[in-house]
Amino acid sequence: MEVYRSLAEAGALRGCAVAVGNFDGVHLGHRRLFEVARELSAARGAPAAALTFEPHPVRVLRPQLAPPLLTPLARKLELLAGCALDAAVVQPFDLAYAATDAEAFVARDLVGHLGARDVVVGQDFTAGRGRTRVDRLRELLAAHGARLTVVEPVAWEGLVVSSTKIRELLLEGQVEAAAPLLGRPHDVEGPVERGAGRGRGLGFATANLRPQAMLPANGVYAVRAWSGGAELAGVANVGVKPTVQRSGTVSLEAHLLDADARDRYGEPLRVAFVARLREERRFASLEALREQIAEDAERARAVLSGAGTM
Structure with missing residues (x-):
């Protein structure tokens, strides 16, 4: 798996299908996004990639509310490499980048730098300053000839898999209950x-x-x-x-x-x-x-x- 340290460096992935998110924990829900990205990219013979942000955006925007990390960056990349992806893009996140609006995120970053043809996200994903939701993001991508696929949440024995739920279980000491949500x-x-x-x-x-x-x-x-x-x-x-x-x-x-x-x-x-x-x-x-x-x-x-x- 190739690792690119910014979107501006990831031009070799043009035509890719990219899953976008923080991916803390690289849990079953995240892996479903990667599976969809692989399926979409395989149909065109294009690369499948993950786009994540470092540090976690909440640590920059609301550090007092930032959750403890399940997977620091090095471990996250190691786990992503085990998900049959062709590449991971680690976009530095700071206050200047946080000021990017959804239009610039799509036009400059996803379509311009990355050259993405398919973008895969979870249903609660938001983009850019103002936290633009998936319906508007779909319109912005379509205007550039790209497609948005929104993946439904993954459940395990009645529990919706999320980084938040996994943290809750760990805070209770329920490591055995957290393991199947993480996949390890x-x-x-x-x-x-x-x-x-x-x-x-x-x-x-x-x-x-x-x-x-x-x-x-x-x-x-x-x-x-x-x-x-x-x-x-x-x-x-x-x-x-x-x-x-x-x-x-x-x-x-x-x-x-x-x-x-x-x-x-x-x-x-x-x-x-x-x-x-x-x-x-x-x-x-x-x-x-x-x-x-x-x-x-x-x-x-x-x-x-x-x-x-x-």
């Missing part, structure tokens, strides 16, 4: 940092991460982790570690069941949340905490091997 378990990534060594002192060395992506609700989770091409089983704590610290700072610590986290300092580690084991709580003693961690580790091993039930 929610994951985060960051370099392994040196911590205070408390886990090692308890006999359970941990990989400490400070990821950019959204963490689920505080609690203990069975996780799968990837480092250096290896897939690892683990148990992770998201929270403030109330038994051993008083700072109140939320952190992610992952104990790898069959590997030593100390061997991975400075290396990137991806952690996927498979199942929530319990809430985070304070223990009366370090010995009680040690016993609970041992129980959590065994339960995580059983869950990840398919032997446990939640």
